[in-house]
Amino acid sequence: MTPVTLSHTLVVRVENKPGVLARVAGLFARRGFNIVSLAVAPTENSLFSRLTIVVDAESSPLEQVVKQLDKLINVVEIQELAPTESVARELLLATVQVNDGQEDRVMKNIENFEANILNVGPQKIMVSLSGDVNQVDKFEASLEEFGIIEIQRTGTIALASISNS
Amino acid sequence: MLTNGGKALMKNLEAEGVEILFGLPGGAILPAYDPLIDSSMRHILVRHEQGAGHMAEGYAHATGKPGVAMVTSGPAATNMVTPLADAMLDSVPLVCITGQVASGAIGSDAFQECDTTGITMAVTKHNFLVTEASEIPQVIHDAFHIATTGRPGPVLVDIPKDLVDPNNPASQFDDYEPTGHDLPGYNPIIEPDPEKVREAAELILQSERPVIYSGGGILKARAASQLRELAEMLDIHVVTTLMNRGGFPDDHPLALGMPGMHGNFTAVTALQEADLLITLGARFDDRVTGRLDGFAPDAKIIHADIDPAEFNKVRFANVAIQGDVGKTINELIAALKQLQQTKQHPDRSEWKSTISGWKERFPLVYDEWEMGEGLKPQYVIEQLRDLTPDDTIVTSGVGQHQMWASQFWHFNHPYTWINSGGLGTMGFAVPAAIGAKAGVPDRMVWAIDGDGCFQMTNQELVTARIENLPVKIAILNNGYLGMVRQWQELFYDERYSEVHLKPDLPDYKLLAEAMGCVGIRVEAPEEVQPAIEQANEIDDRPVVIDFRTEASENVYPMVPAGKSNSDVIVHPSQETS
Numbered sequence: 001m002t003p004v005t006l007s008h009t010l011v012v013r014v015e016n017k018p019g020v021l022a023r024v025a026g027l028f029a030r031r032g033f034n035i036v037s038l039a040v041a042p043t044e045n046s047l048f049s050r051l052t053i054v055v056d057a058e059s060s061p062l063e064q065v066v067k068q069l070d071k072l073i074n075v076v077e078i079q080e081l082a083p084t085e086s087v088a089r090e091l092l093l094a095t096v097q098v099n100d101g102q103e104d105r106v107m108k109n110i111e112n113f114e115a116n117i118l119n120v121g122p123q124k125i126m127v128s129l130s131g132d133v134n135q136v137d138k139f140e141a142s143l144e145e146f147g148i149i150e151i152q153r154t155g156t157i158a159l160a161s162i163s164n165s
Numbered sequence: 166m167l168t169n170g171g172k173a174l175m176k177n178l179e180a181e182g183v184e185i186l187f188g189l190p191g192g193a194i195l196p197a198y199d200p201l202i203d204s205s206m207r208h209i210l211v212r213h214e215q216g217a218g219h220m221a222e223g224y225a226h227a228t229g230k231p232g233v234a235m236v237t238s239g240p241a242a243t244n245m246v247t248p249l250a251d252a253m254l255d256s257v258p259l260v261c262i263t264g265q266v267a268s269g270a271i272g273s274d275a276f277q278e279c280d281t282t283g284i285t286m287a288v289t290k291h292n293f294l295v296t297e298a299s300e301i302p303q304v305i306h307d308a309f310h311i312a313t314t315g316r317p318g319p320v321l322v323d324i325p326k327d328l329v330d331p332n333n334p335a336s337q338f339d340d341y342e343p344t345g346h347d348l349p350g351y352n353p354i355i356e357p358d359p360e361k362v363r364e365a366a367e368l369i370l371q372s373e374r375p376v377i378y379s380g381g382g383i384l385k386a387r388a389a390s391q392l393r394e395l396a397e398m399l400d401i402h403v404v405t406t407l408m409n410r411g412g413f414p415d416d417h418p419l420a421l422g423m424p425g426m427h428g429n430f431t432a433v434t435a436l437q438e439a440d441l442l443i444t445l446g447a448r449f450d451d452r453v454t455g456r457l458d459g460f461a462p463d464a465k466i467i468h469a470d471i472d473p474a475e476f477n478k479v480r481f482a483n484v485a486i487q488g489d490v491g492k493t494i495n496e497l498i499a500a501l502k503q504l505q506q507t508k509q510h511p512d513r514s515e516w517k518s519t520i521s522g523w524k525e526r527f528p529l530v531y532d533e534w535e536m537g538e539g540l541k542p543q544y545v546i547e548q549l550r551d552l553t554p555d556d557t558i559v560t561s562g563v564g565q566h567q568m569w570a571s572q573f574w575h576f577n578h579p580y581t582w583i584n585s586g587g588l589g590t591m592g593f594a595v596p597a598a599i600g601a602k603a604g605v606p607d608r609m610v611w612a613i614d615g616d617g618c619f620q621m622t623n624q625e626l627v628t629a630r631i632e633n634l635p636v637k638i639a640i641l642n643n644g645y646l647g648m649v650r651q652w653q654e655l656f657y658d659e660r661y662s663e664v665h666l667k668p669d670l671p672d673y674k675l676l677a678e679a680m681g682c683v684g685i686r687v688e689a690p691e692e693v694q695p696a697i698e699q700a701n702e703i704d705d706r707p708v709v710i711d712f713r714t715e716a717s718e719n720v721y722p723m724v725p726a727g728k729s730n731s732d733v734i735v736h737p738s739q740e741t742s
C-alpha cells in the first residue's frame with residue numbers, strides 16, 4: 001500500500017519565469033520539508049507553469065508548507081488535492097532484462113499490467129506504464145524478479161476531479 | 166521618447182521617492198553611476214558594501230521609508246548578503262541594486278561574476294534578474310512595491326552591465342511610466358476578518374490574566390498609538406520585544422519592558438503566567454519563548470500578523486487574525502467597545518497586584534561600582550540616557566552591550582531604537598547609526614557598540630565624517646567578546662576559548678581621530694558625564710567614546726538556552742534562598 005496519509009499532493013500554479021523551480025526547491029530545502037516527487041511543465045496558458053509536488057507529511061507540516069510556498073512572489077495558486085477528489089497519474093519507463101527462458105513470463109507480466117512495449121533488443125525490453133502510484137509501484141516490484149537495468153519514474157502529476165455538481 | 170537603461174534606472178528610483186542611495190561603484194555597475202551625476206539623489210559613498218546595506222537598514226528603521234543600496238557585481242554583491250539576511254529576518258524594507266556582468270557573459274565565470282539572484286534567493290523577499298533594458302522601469306516599480314507592502318523585506322534587482330550601457334543599442338527603449346503591477350501571486354491581505362476580530366474580543370473579555378505581547382510588527386505598521394489606545398482602554402500590561410522597544414513607552418504605567426532570554430523578570434514571568442497572550446506583530450522567536458514546551462503553559466493565544474505563515478509555526482493560535490496590525494487593533498477596539506456594553510471581564514485586580522509585586526521585587530539592578538573595577542556598563546548607559554534628548558535614536562551592535570542598552574535605556578518614542586534582532590549581526594551599530602542620521606539629520610544619534618562589534622564596521626566612520634553625518638559612538642569596551650565570555654563562564658566551567666580582545670589594541674581614541682572623528686577615552690566613573698556632555702556638544706563630526714567597562718560583568722536576568730522561562734536566573738542579589 002502506498003502510504004497515502006504520509007504524503008500530501010499539492011498542485012501549484014506558478015508564473016512561468018526563469019528560476020521559479022529553484023525558488024520552490026530552495027524553499028523546501030531550507031525549511032527542511034522533504035519532497036517525495038516533483039513534476040513541472042507549462043500549462044494551457046504559457047504565462048504559467050503547473051507543478052505537482054508530493055511532500056512528505058512527517059517532515060513538513062502541511063499548513064507551513066502551503067503558507068511558505070504562498071509567500072513566494074511567483075507562486076500564484078496552491079491546491080491540496082485529497083486522493084478522493086483528484087486523479088493522479090505517474091509514468092514509468094524501464095529497461096528490463098529478459099534472460100533465456102524468461103520471455104513468456106515477462107510478456108505475461110506486461111500483459112497483466114497492460115503496460116506498453118516501447119523498444120526491444122537482444123535480451124532486453126523497454127516498457128512503460130502510466131497509472132496511479134499504487135499500480136506503478138506494483139509493476140516496478142514485479143519487474144524486479146527479471147532484473148531492472150534502468151528505470152525512470154516521472155513522479156506524480158495530478159488534477160482535481162471534475163465535480164458532479 | 167527613447168531612453169536607455171541607466172537613465173531609466175535613475176529616473177525610476179527618483180520616481181519612487183528615493184532621496185539617498187548608499188553604495189560603492191565598480192565595473193559592472195559603472196554605467197549606472199554615470200547618470201547618477203545628473204540625478205537629484207544623494208549618494209553616500211561607503212567604505213564596504215556591508216556598510217551600505219546596514220546604512221540603508223538604519224535609514225529605513227528611522228524613517229519608515231525603504232532604504233536603497235547600489236553596488237557592483239561579484240564580491241560587492243556577496244558583501245551585501247549579510248545586510249539582506251538581516252533585513253529579511255527583521256522585515257526591513259530595502260531595495261538593493263546590484264550590477265551584473267553583461268548578459269552575454271552570464272554563466273561563463275566572467276570576471277566578478279557570481280550568481281547573485283541564486284545566492285540571495287534565501288535572504289530576500291524577492292529578487293529580479295533584469296533580462297531586457299525595457300524591463301527596468303517596471304521592475305524598479307515592482308521592487309519598491311514588494312519591499313514596502315505586506316510584511317516588508319529586502320528586494321534585490323540584479324542588472325547586467327550592457328542593459329545600462331548607453332553605448333549599447335540593446336539598452337535603448339521607448340520610455341514609459343509603469344502603472345500598476347503584474348504580480349498575480351502577490352496580494353497581501355491588509356483588512357482583518359471581522360469574525361476573527363470578534364472572537365479575539367470575546368477571548369479578551371473572558372481572560373483573567375491577559376498580557377499584550379507586542380513585537381516589531383507594531384513599528385512596521387506604524388501602529389504605536391493604536392497599541393497604546395488598546396492597552397489603556399483595556400488596562401492591560403504590555404511587553405515590548407527587542408524589535409518593538411519604543412513601540413510602547415517605557416515610562417507608561419502599563420509597560421513591562423522586554424521579554425525573553427535577557428528580558429526583565431516581570432515581562433518574562435507575566436508572559437509565562439498569563440492565561441491570554443494578545444500577540445500583536447510578534448512571532449514567538451526562540452529568544453522570547455525559551456524552551457517552547459514550557460512557554461506560557463496556561464495561555465490561550467490571539468495572534469495578529471500580516472504574515473499568515475507566522476500562525477501556528479511555533480505556537481498554536483486560538484485566534485489568528487491576518488492583516489495590518491494597526492487596522493486589526495482599530496477593529497479590535499471597536500469590537501471590544503461593542504461587547505463591553507453587555508459583558509464584563511472577570512476581576513483582574515489580583516493579576517495586576519501580582520504584576521506590581523514582581524515589578525517591585527525584581528527591578529533591573531546591577532552591583533555598585535567598586536574601586537579598581539572597570540566602569541559599570543549599565544551605569545554608562547543610564548548616564549547616556551539621562552544626558553541626551555528624550556527622542557535620541559539609539560542603535561546597537563550584538564552582545565551584552567545590546568542587551569544592556571535595551572534594558573537600561575527608556576524608550577518612550579517609536580523609532581528611537583534600531584538594532585539587529587533576528588540575525589544578531591555584529592557590526593550593525595555604526596553603519597545603522599549613519600543611515601539613521603542621514604534619514605533624520607535633526608535628531609541626535611548614538612550607537613551603543615561593543616568593542617568586538619566596533620572592529621567589524623568602524624571604517625564607516627570615515628564615510629560619516631566625509632558625508633557630514635555626525636553620529637556618536639559609545640564603545641562599551643570590556644576587552645572581550647563579552648556575551649560569548651558570559652556563556653563560557655556560566656555554561657563551560659569558566660573555560661574561556663578565544664574570547665579575549667585587547668581593550669587598548671586598537672587604540673580606539675587614536676583610531677577615531679585617524680578617521681576624522683573626535684576620540685575620547687573614559688576610565689573613571691566621574692569622567693562619564695563630562696565626556697557625554699562634551700560629545701553632545703559636538704555637531705560637526707562624529708565622536709567616539711571608548712568607555713573602559715568591567716570585563717566580568719554579566720547580563721541578568723538570563724534564561725539559559727534550552728531552559729524554560731520559568732527557570733529565569735535573576736541578578737544574584739535578588740535570588741531567594
Ligand SMILES: Cc1ncc(C[n+]2csc(CCOP(=O)(O)OP(=O)(O)O)c2C)c(N)n1
Nearest residue numbers: 564565566591615616617618645646647648
Ligand atoms: C557577525 C557575528 N559573528 C559572531 C557573532 C556571535 N557573537 C554574538 S555576541 C558576540 C560578542 C560581541 O562582542 P562585543 O561586540 O565586544 O560585545 P559584548 O558582548 O562584549 O558587549 C559574538 C562573537 C555574531 N552575533 N555576529
Ligand SMILES: [Mg+2]
Nearest residue numbers: 615616645647
Ligand atoms: Mg566586548
